Amino acid sequence: MSEPNALFSAALPFWGELSPEEQDQLLRACSPLTLAKGSVVHRQEQGCRGLLLLLSGQMRVYIASEEGREVTLYRVHAGEVCVMSATCLMDAIVFDVLMEAVEDLRALTLPSAALSRVLAAHPRAELFLYKTASERFSEIMWTMQQILFLGVDRRVAIFLWDEFLRCGDVLPLTHEAIARYIGSAREVVTKVLHYFAEEGIVALGRGKLTLLDREKLRARL
Incomplete structure (x- = not known):
């Protein structure tokens, strides 16, 4: 578990505030995710996957019309955290998006059930979640402005x-x-x-x- 511990410590600013017991619980709950290029990483009907930390590869977050037209909202690269697969943990955010691996990717998943207990006990962890989502929404707005104007x-x-x-x-x-x-x-x-x-x-x-x-x-x- 030493490698995931170092990865989460680097990617999650609140990691050092967690007790050793809380860190151990999250490390035990996390699971590896490996997907080939073109695979669906997440869609709304799959439920709330949890927080994703990309180790390698790249994925895109996009929306699709009934006619099949797609608009890429933003991309997530290696070393970055994806929170849009954990929107069930954020009451103020309801956003139906699709996620696709545009390269072969490896990631670590922190399940929502395990993460929710940490969010309830640590306000800074919840702040990180909303701050990261807010930054992504800024990217989405920039994408929409380009398309419209x-x-x-x-x-x-x-x-x-x-x-x-x-x-x-x-x-x-x-x-x-x-x-x-x-x-x-x-x-x-x-x-x-x-x-x-x-x-x-x-x-x-x-x-x-x-x-x-x-x-x-x-x-x-």
């Missing part, structure tokens, strides 16, 4: 800029994946990317994009 070309540019800063000059992304992330149609994204390629901003390859001119891309933001 920005053109697709600028949304693609913002997305690519953020990804190149995070991952480097080569992105292993398809046009369809980018469309899912920004909440647009693949055909529209393809047109924008071809235009960017004609402008010498990126080079398009099979299942990847390569950044050619950082300043030209910055000018599109």
